[in-house]
Amino acid sequence: MYISVRDPSTPTRRLAGRVPGTVVVLGVVSLLTDISTEMVTAVLPLFVTVGLGLSPLAFGVLDSFFQAGTAAARIAGGYTADRLARPKAVAVAGYGLGMMAKVLLLPATGIGALSAAIGVDRVGKGLRTGPRDALIAATSPPDLLGRSFGVHRALDTLGALLGPVVAFSLLMLAPGDFDMVFFVSMCVAGLGVLLLVNRVSEPAPAVRAHAGPRIALRSLFARAGFRRVLIAAGALSLLTVSDAFLYLSLLERSMVDNSVFPLLFLATSLVYLATAIPIGRLSDRYGRTPVFLAGHLGIILAYLVIGLGTSGGGAVLAVVLLGLYYAATDGVLPAATAALVPAQWRSTAISTVQTATALGRSAAALTFGALWVTIGPVPALSLFAVGLAVVVLSVAPTLLRNRKEKP
Template sequence: MYVTLRDRPGDTGPDRPRAALRRVSGTVVLLGTVSLLTDVSSEMVASVLPLYLTAVVGLSPVAYGFLDGVYQGVSALVRIAGGYAGDRGRRPKWVAAAGYGVSALSRLAMLPAAGFAAVTAVVTADRLGKGLRTAPRDALIAAASRPEALGRAFGVHRTLDTVGAAAGPLVAFALLATVPGSYDSVFVVSFAFAVAGLAVLVLLVPDLPTASGAVRAGLRRVVAQVAGVRLRRPLLAAALLGLVTIGDGFLYLTLQDRDDFAARWFPLLYVGTNVAYLVLAVPLGRLADRVGRGRVFVAGHLALLGGYLVAALPRGGVGLTVVVLLLLGTFYAATDGVLAALVSRLVPADSRGTGIAAAQTTVVLARFAASVLFGLVWQLYGPRPALVLFAVLLAGVVPVAVRLLRGADHPATPASTGAPA
């Protein structure tokens, strides 16, 4: 229902704009398939990593907070470089392929890794690969989509991505249920899925060029946008919200600490979140296209606030755990692709990848700081007081973000971006 094989967003015709709102391109679906397979791989590892690091490797909350911060934030080191490289060469597919390849190899590197330093190095390599590929991939999605349907296009991609994210923990759960404690089998099967995703990208995804133009001039325009009001205000809002957004692993460890369920059930927490994301990604993407991406982005953080408060309750149970997972999935569905869609309309087409990367870099750096701070507060006061503190901070940041995002949904114009008319 969403697929059309006409990948050129410039195609014209009397019915073209209306048809574009009902469909997304085949390139978006193929890129979603790549992300689906890759997320089976990455979420297999991510769903066991918190327990593996705290129970097997023996990390303290502060050490885990640092490593979770690395997992959340180190990709920022290369996100802008990846976006710029894709824009400069006008072939973002191959920049993305390099990033997917690095992440695939990191799965095998987990096998001999033992100890904090080795695991940190492997996680860093994986996240650098993610940082390199994300902006070029999102630039391909934007290049293959009509501007009026960007929210839907990113929503469809994130839906396919989340199918993999939901399946990955299930595969990990099945492996650990069959052979308890067999983390090596999780890493090997994860590598196989990563290679399959890379193969789809290299062999099937069209090598669509991004918009032509002087890339250095485009980069200068992005820098000018960041310095100016149009992009600076959304980036500041994303940064402030990111500073009070903790990683999933900490939230799940808090739930396990409260409810004391068996370790083998831990990967299923990721499934619950990803199923909620899967169901809501397209509807919230469409809603963002209609009512404003900034509004939906902020609403997603209100769902996160609800998740913090429910997880911080002294008593839990299955029902409250499911509520937390649903709220967390709603948060991701309302923010992940929506932020990329928002920013892609605020920068010139020939530097779209760089602009998206700037927003993603802002978010992951802020979340790096949040993970380290949350780990420290957990170490000093415990998980629930840490969650209450972050809930209070998030409640204070949301009104500021609302003010900063007013008017952010208006598209860039030649006058505002410096792009040629």
């Protein structure tokens, strides 16, 4: 029996478990979008530090802008989707801005133009992420939230896996031709927007959120479980080094060379792809909070491996740990958040937590870039490892109170 994906409340054929058709289609949209985005992400560190000759501190500023650009847009996107009860419409706007950002990258020749293009892309990501994740949560049975997010993230990550391959192949055909990478990226993003518009319908009318944004946030903060997740996610992100900086650290320590640099993104995505669904199932069975905390223990080990390692084997282990970290946190965090709040505030709640995470990572990028310049990458990684371990131990007792995860 074939089920139309245009009915978001009806399960489709099994894909790594029983998930709704909307989840699968949104996963394919994310797959195309991530091919587009990761094509740019894979070459951006080299483009900035080698192509434009900017310093690691300048890259830290750019990476910070990359993370912070989502902050206001996440809250606005989540709240607007809840207020209008039209998450698809808001998601379409966000994906459209992501496509437009690739157009702006074509003439970029300095950090100002790059920051503008990346800012537009991050605003688009901020607008779409909360509404998209709310669609996933709204169409998934409560006991399969982790699996549904795992399926979506697996498809999303397949795009992240293919993106660096495409970028690497294009640069092999035309070394140094970053404009060609940006143009192809724009075309792929456009395909994702078309699929979303034509193959996903708005869900059945839900309760519209008529309260203003301040009242909405006040209502969310009144929930102890939501407060715990928000504070913990924000604190942990303050000591989370971006994957781009971790890759540059591997390059600095001669654990990898320039020729394989874009493939580091590919390897991380491959690990994430292989583990997203199994880890999602584990989170449904044993609780999302323990899995989320375990992911941060993995990234601490990655810091230590890079700081202490001197060989390619250490680079492989670090990349595996990074992939496991993403599998244990990226989909698990919105699944945990969605389970703690009423349906009419899901987009706002997920967007608020993701905003706290984005702001924390923005601050982390600035801090790590400054520490790199002043004391070097290895001492900086050591400081971040110790700090993150302290935060994990501090938030674990209160965060584990959310294991029942009832809205």
